[in-house]
Structures are given as C-alpha cells and as structure tokens.
Amino acid sequence: MNARPYHHGNLRTALIDQAEATVRERGVEQLSLRELARQVGVSHSAPRRHFADRQALLDALAEDGFERLGAQLRRAVDAAGGAFEARLRALAGAYVRFATRDAAMLELMFAGKSREPSGALHEVSERAFSVMLEVIAQGQEQGALEQGDPERVGLVLFATMQGIAALITGGMVDAAGLDGLVADAITNFLRGSRVAVA
Amino acid sequence: MNARPYHHGNLRTALIDQAEATVRERGVEQLSLRELARQVGVSHSAPRRHFADRQALLDALAEDGFERLGAQLRRAVDAAGGAFEARLRALAGAYVRFATRDAAMLELMFAGKSREPSGALHEVSERAFSVMLEVIAQGQEQGALEQGDPERVGLVLFATMQGIAALITGGMVDAAGLDGLVADAITNFLRGSRVAVA
DNA sequence: GCAACAAAGTAGACGACGACAACAAAGATG
DNA sequence: CATCTTTGTTGTCGTCGTCTACTTTGTTGC
Numbered sequence: 001m002n003a004r005p006y007h008h009g010n011l012r013t014a015l016i017d018q019a020e021a022t023v024r025e026r027g028v029e030q031l032s033l034r035e036l037a038r039q040v041g042v043s044h045s046a047p048r049r050h051f052a053d054r055q056a057l058l059d060a061l062a063e064d065g066f067e068r069l070g071a072q073l074r075r076a077v078d079a080a081g082g083a084f085e086a087r088l089r090a091l092a093g094a095y096v097r098f099a100t101r102d103a104a105m106l107e108l109m110f111a112g113k114s115r116e117p118s119g120a121l122h123e124v125s126e127r128a129f130s131v132m133l134e135v136i137a138q139g140q141e142q143g144a145l146e147q148g149d150p151e152r153v154g155l156v157l158f159a160t161m162q163g164i165a166a167l168i169t170g171g172m173v174d175a176a177g178l179d180g181l182v183a184d185a186i187t188n189f190l191r192g193s194r195v196a197v198a
Numbered sequence: 199m200n201a202r203p204y205h206h207g208n209l210r211t212a213l214i215d216q217a218e219a220t221v222r223e224r225g226v227e228q229l230s231l232r233e234l235a236r237q238v239g240v241s242h243s244a245p246r247r248h249f250a251d252r253q254a255l256l257d258a259l260a261e262d263g264f265e266r267l268g269a270q271l272r273r274a275v276d277a278a279g280g281a282f283e284a285r286l287r288a289l290a291g292a293y294v295r296f297a298t299r300d301a302a303m304l305e306l307m308f309a310g311k312s313r314e315p316s317g318a319l320h321e322v323s324e325r326a327f328s329v330m331l332e333v334i335a336q337g338q339e340q341g342a343l344e345q346g347d348p349e350r351v352g353l354v355l356f357a358t359m360q361g362i363a364a365l366i367t368g369g370m371v372d373a374a375g376l377d378g379l380v381a382d383a384i385t386n387f388l389r390g391s392r393v394a395v396a
Numbered sequence: 397g398c399a400a401c402a403a404a405g406t407a408g409a410c411g412a413c414g415a416c417a418a419c420a421a422a423g424a425t426g
Numbered sequence: 427c428a429t430c431t432t433t434g435t436t437g438t439c440g441t442c443g444t445c446t447a448c449t450t451t452g453t454t455g456c
Contacts, residue, residue, distance in 0.1 A: 045416085
C-alpha cells in the first residue's frame with residue numbers, strides 16, 4: 001500500500017544484495033554507502049543501523065561470498081561422481097570459475113581475512129575450504145597423492161588455482177584459455193604428487 | 199638558503215617515494231593525494247602538475263614496482279649460478295619474497311593491468327617477466343621441463359608462486375612456512391613437468 | 397638584458413563521501 | 427495505552443579528488 005513505509009522491513013539484506021551487484025559491476029572501490037542507500041531508497045545514514053562502518057558492510061559481503069563459494073564447490077564435487085580425479089578437476093574448475101566470475105568478490109573476501117582471525121567470517125571460510133580438504137584426503141587414501149597433512153598438501157594446489165585466477169583477472173592470460181590452463185595444472189600436480197613409483 | 203623554494207625541484211620523484219612508503223605502511227586505499235602533498239610540503243593541488251589524477255599516480259607507482267621486481271628477480275637468478283634448478287628456486291624465492299614484503303605494491307601493480315594493455319607500464323612488466331621466460335627456456339633445453347611455448351609452461355609455475363603469495367598476504371598461512379611451501383611447490387612442479395621417463 | 401612564454405606551484409571552490417549526533421516514527425512490551 | 431527499543435531521518439563536520447583561475451619561477455629568442 002504505502003509506497004515507502006517508514007520501516008523498510010529487511011533493509012540489511014536489501015543493502016547486501018545491492019552491494020553485491022555493485023561490487024560485481026564496478027568493483028569494491030566504487031562501493032559507496034550513500035549511493036547504496038539512494039539505490040535502495042533510504043536516507044544516507046540508514047545503513048549505519050545495520051553496519052557500523054563501511055568495513056562492516058564489506059565483512060558481511062565477504063561472509064556471504066564464502067557461503068556462496070562453499071556451496072558452489074560442494075555442488076561441483078558432488079556432481080562429479082565418486083572418482084578422485086574427476087572430483088579434483090571439478091573442484092578446481094568450480095573454484096577458478098568463481099574466482100574469475102566474481103573476481104571483485106574474491107578480492108574482498110581475502111582482503112578482510114588479514115585483520116581479524118576470529119568471528120563468523122573465519123568460520124564460514126573454513127567451511128568453504130573443507131570441501132577441498134575432503135577431496136585431498138580422498139586422494140591420499142587412494143594413493144594418488146603423497147601422505148601428510150592434507151592442509152599442507154592442498155595448499156600448493158590451492159595456491160595454483162588462486163594464481164591462475166589472478167592471471168585471468170589481471171588480464172595476463174585470456175579467459176578463453178582458462179579451462180586448458182586448469183587442466184594442465186591439475187595434470188602436472190597429479191604427476192608431481194604421486195609418490196614415486198606405484 | 200630558502201627553506202622552501204617555490205619550485206620543489208623534483209617533486210615528482212619525491213611524491214612517488216613518499217607514496218611508496220605510505221602504500222607499504224598503510225595500503226593503497228589509504229593513499230591520499232592531499233596528505234601526500236602535505237607530507238612533501240607543497241600545496242594540495244601541486245601533485246596535479248605531475249599526475250593528472252589519482253590513478254595516474256598509481257600507474258606510476260606500478261611502473262616503479264615492476265622495475266624493482268624485475269631487478270630483484272634478475273639479481274637473484276644471476277647470483278644462483280648456472281644450474282637450472284638452483285636458478286629456478288632462486289627465482290621463485292625472489293618473487294614470493296617481493297610479493298609478500300611488498301604485497302600492497304603487487305596488488306597495485308596487478309590492478310592496473312586490466313584496463314590499458316598498452317603503454318610504458320605493460321612494457322616494463324614484460325621486461326620483469328622476461329627473466330622467468332629465460333629460466334623456463336633453460337629448463338626446456340636441458341630436458342628438465344616439457345617442451346612447448348615457454349610462456350605456457352611457465353604460467354602454471356608463475357600462478358603457483360602468485361597463489362602462495364596470496365595465501366601469505368591473506369593470512370591463510372604463516373609467513374614462517376613460506377620457504378618450505380615454495381620449496382615443496384617447486385619440487386612438485388619439477389617432478390610433474392619432467393617429461394615421462396628420462 | 398629583457399620581453400614573452402612555458403613550467404611548476406598556490407589558492408579557492410564544488411560535489412561526494414564516511415562518520416557522527418540529535419531527533420522522529422513505528423513496533424514491541426508491560 | 428504508556429513506555430522502551432528499534433529503525434530510519436536530518437543535519438553537520440572534516441576529508442577527499444578534481445577543476446579553474448592566479449602567481450611565481452625558469453627559459454628562450456631577440
């Protein structure tokens with residue numbers, strides 16, 4: 001009935017949604033609380049009720065991003081069947097896809113991590129990466145990967161994926177070559193990780 | 199004689215130097231043209247004579263960064279002697295060291311690349327990466343790496359280095375484990391890249 | 397030498413932003 | 427239905443990037 005009731009109802013989620021869209025389109029730097037408020041149709045300081053400052057909004061976005069990333073990784077791995085290598089390739093593909101399609105989001109997600117290791121953000125990010133650890137552990141059980149701390153073994157793989165994504169978003173390599181590059185990297189990783197001799 | 203002559207003399211380099219220090223200490227986001235001018239002791243709009251806008255200053259910083267990076271890589275490789283693997287490990291170590299010590303710089307260097315593929319910035323960045331290509335080519339000649347376009351072969355390696363740096367600066371892995379992680383990654387890369395059988 | 401000109405720095409203004417404080421409206425609670 | 431809390435509004439402050447107009451210094455040609 002009322003075009004704009006005094007209470008928005010769910011301003012917080014509306015702000016986050018709009019912020020995600022803006023970040024995707026124009027980058028983190030261009031995200032302005034005031035413009036956000038305008039787009040959502042509230043006064044310039046209404047967001048303050050939900051986010052103490054700009055960084056608080058960014059943290060909330062990061063949290064949201066980790067949830068989405070975790071869900072996408074999980075879905076990709078689950079859809080890849082039971083074979084280790086297929087699951088690994090699906091995982092890597094899904095990660096790099098997210099990293100390139102939502103580059104600004106990922107940047108934001110990693111930027112915040114350096115300051116405060118506690119809190120909900122850290123928890124949800126751990127949950128996202130747990131999928132990786134599972135797949136690594138599977139590879140170790142099957143002898144396709146060397147033994148040892150899955151986290152340590154997985155770090156190199158994860159680093160490579162992250163780096164490939166950085167090359168794409170940095171414009172150093174064409175996005176068209178993405179799949180091939182990922183496939184190469186995985187192949188190389190598997191060859192190098194298989195403990196010498198069968 | 200005069201405490202502050204009207205003409206600064208080399209304002210441009212003074213600004214760049216101060217900007218580099220600030221970026222290193224407080225990050226790109228906190229870099230303000232006005233504060234920079236204050237620190238150097240000129241009026242708030244003096245920097246405009248040397249940098250059309252904030253982005254122009256950032257580009258200049260990036261260019262400077264690529265020069266420094268290239269020099270450090272070159273020095274590290276040259277100091278490592280003639281053996282391929284030693285050179286490769288020195289190269290990787292030097293890169294990751296730069297990437298972690300000057301994380302904000304590197305971020306800035308990569309951020310600018312996406313927009314304008316031409317210009318001096320692109321050129322100096324190519325020169326920095328030429329060291330990598332040389333080392334890769336040497337490895338191929340000696341049969342330690344698979345044949346093919348050096349750029350393509352090196353991309354995966356470079357991506358891994360970049361990713362490791364991202365893990366460090368993102369706080370996902372302790373900086374103390376850096377050297378070990380790099381060594382592992384190189385070992386893995388070499389095992390995986392050596393064309394099957396001798 | 398000096399007049400004209402270019403280069404380099406200054407002064408002031410504008411609009412936008414993040415942050416803050418004081419106030420108002422709408423719900424929730426007793 | 428009176429009170430309290432939540433949520434949104436209005437107004438202000440200091441800072442920032444950018445722009446325009448002006449001033450000072452150095453250079454160049456006669």
